[in-house]
Amino acid sequence: MQCKCGGVLIDGKSTFRTSRKNFSLIIMNIPAKKCMRCDEVRFSGETDEKLELLTERMERGSSEIVRMKPGEVRTSFRKSTNNFTFIMEHVPAAKGTASDDEEVAPEAAVLIKKLVNTIERDSNEIITGKPSANLYDY
Ligand SMILES: [Zn+2]
Numbered sequence: 001m002q003c004k005c006g007g008v009l010i011d012g013k014s015t016f017r018t019s020r021k022n023f024s025l026i027i028m029n030i031p032a033k034k035c036m037r038c039d040e041v042r043f044s045g046e047t048d049e050k051l052e053l054l055t056e057r058m059e060r061g062s063s064e065i066v067r068m069k070p071g072e073v074r075t076s077f078r079k080s081t082n083n084f085t086f087i088m089e090h091v092p093a094a095k096g097t098a099s100d101d102e103e104v105a106p107e108a109a110v111l112i113k114k115l116v117n118t119i120e121r122d123s124n125e126i127i128t129g130k131p132s133a134n135l136y137d138y
Contacts (some may be wrong), residue, residue, distance in 0.1 A: 007037025014041045018055050022062040025055070026085040027123045047126055054122045061115045065108050066090045077104055079116050083123045086116060 001009045012024060014032035020027050034041045043051070050054070073093040079086045091112070094103040124132050 004033035005038045007035040009033040023088045031129050050126050065111050068092045118130050
């Protein structure tokens with residue numbers, strides 16, 4: 001396989017990063033090809049598609065969470081594993097919390113858990129190339 005520039009592509013791993021209005025998502029260890037000549041890194045078409053779908057889902061899910069209004073206070077949520085880092089901003093905080101580490105409102109926490117499960121499942125599938133059992137079928 002060759003790059004557009006004519007260089008040789010070698011197998012490796014790369015990182016996907018996206019930042020949207022309400023969240024940032026980083027997925028590590030994704031199989032990728034890198035050009036020896038121009039350094040361009042490319043994921044497979046299938047991986048690109050999966051990453052795009054996942055990002056769209058996250059956009060929908062995160063805006064649903066941000067629209068919730070249990071209290072005025074907003075907080076952030078962060079989850080990191082070996083495969084990904086997910087940071088969400090403007091998350092409704094639980095009522096009565098006003099410190100620097102506000103707790104996420106319970107109704108928002110339920111939706112965030114679903115998003116995190118989706119990232120866990122999809123990132124695992126993207127990284128291993130194997131479909132994972134649909135453990136979290138909502
Ligand atoms: Zn190239």
